[in-house]
Amino acid sequence: MSEPRVVIVTGAGRGLGRQHALEFARQGARVVVNDLGAALDGAGTSQAPAHAVAEEIRAFGGEAVVNGDDVADWEGARRLVACAVEAFGRLDTLVNNAGFVRDRMLVSVSEAEWDDVVRVHLKGHxxxxxxxxxxxxxxxxxxxxxxxxVVNTSSGAGLLGSIGQGNYSAAKAGIATLTVVAAAELARYGVTVNAIAPVARTRMTEGVFADMMATPAAGFDAMAAENVSPVVAWLGGPASGHVTGRVFEVEGGAVTLVEGWRHGPRVDRGEKWPVPEVGAAIDGLLAKGEAPEPVYGT
Structure with missing residues (x-):
């Protein structure tokens, strides 16, 4: 019988991270529950949410430890990995999920609001x-x-853009590209790296998907955060070894393979372009290419 997998879930005190941690534990994994316990905008800290999740896991016979390190701090991230190894002897799966939002239109976003969101999401991955x-x-x-x-957390905002979320969208787009790079670099060591773009009811999405947030009176709740976690648990498990460098949107019972940037129509003059002729060439390419999907909020 194989040993239980050892899994780190960042931002596991609430929302999606909590559901991921619980699902991994239900699948028999030993879980490191990482969370700062910050507010939606990243302010403050509390170990209470992480400890509550760990207690839930232990209550149904699972194994869990709590880690309160800041994932966007280089040394804190090192301690997080060391925590898994020290507590359970090794590390098998890393689920990068932690984040917060400070939504603002580009004309009014502050330097701190930009830096803090990019830091916790992109550097925090x-x-x-x-x-x-x-x-x-x-x-x-x-x-x-x-x-x-490794299972990273991108977003539809990172794949398509989202009005009022330039900082968040840029960071999430960076995570999608980081996923592709890491998958290529780490394959030689037996590591797969994928990402999800979840659509679910959490503290972070209430303002963006307000019209989708209502809980149904009965039946399947497509916006429940718990719907995303089985996909994460499978990607983080032993059966997914043939899948890497991919991004999946997960919404309710639907899973979509997201196909990102790829080369489309091309025109080659074979020499330097005269400026007056560039426009006609660009128009020709646009006529042959596919129209982009709309940005959220437009």
């Missing part, structure tokens, strides 16, 4: 990923079998 990757590389170089998984 990169830092744990960097230290987990180094751990798995060392295991692979030592001749140990590695079947590691």
């Amino acid at each position: 990169a830092a744990p990923l960097r230290h987990a990757a180094a751990y798995w590389r060392d295991r692979a170089k030592a001749g140990e079998p590695v079947a590691a998984r």
Whole structure:
């Protein structure tokens, strides 16, 4: 019988992260519940949400430990990975989920609002990923079998854009690209890296998808956060070893493979373009290409 997987879930105190942690535990994994316990805008800290999730896991016979490190701090991310290894002997899966929003139109966003959101989302993915990757590389170089998984959290805002969320959209787009790069770099060590773009009812989405947030009186609740977690648990598990570098949108009972930037129509003059002729060439390419999907909020 194989050993239970050891899984880190960041931002696991509430919302999607909480549901991911619970689902992994139900699947038999040992879980590191990471959370700062910050408010929606990132202010303040509290260990209470993370401890509550860990207690839920223990209540149904699972194993969990709490970690309160800041995932966007390089040293904090190193401690997070070390926490998993020290508590459970190894690390198999990293789920990057932590984040918050400070929504603002581009004409009024402050430098701090931009920096803080990009930091917690993009750097908050990169830092744990960097230290987990180094751990798995060392295991692979030592001749140990590695079947590691990383599941990142992008967003429809990062894939299509979202009015009033330039900082968040830019960070989430960066996460999607980081996923592709990490998948290519880490394959040699036995690591897969994928991302999800979840559509669900959380503190972060209430303002963006207000018209979709109502809980149905009966029947299937397509916006429940728990709907996303089975996909994350599968991507973070042993059966998904053939899938890497991919982004999946998960909404209710629907899973969509998201196909990102790819080369479309092309025109080659074979020499430097005269400025007056560029317009006709661009118009020709646009006529052959597909129209972009609309930005959220337009």
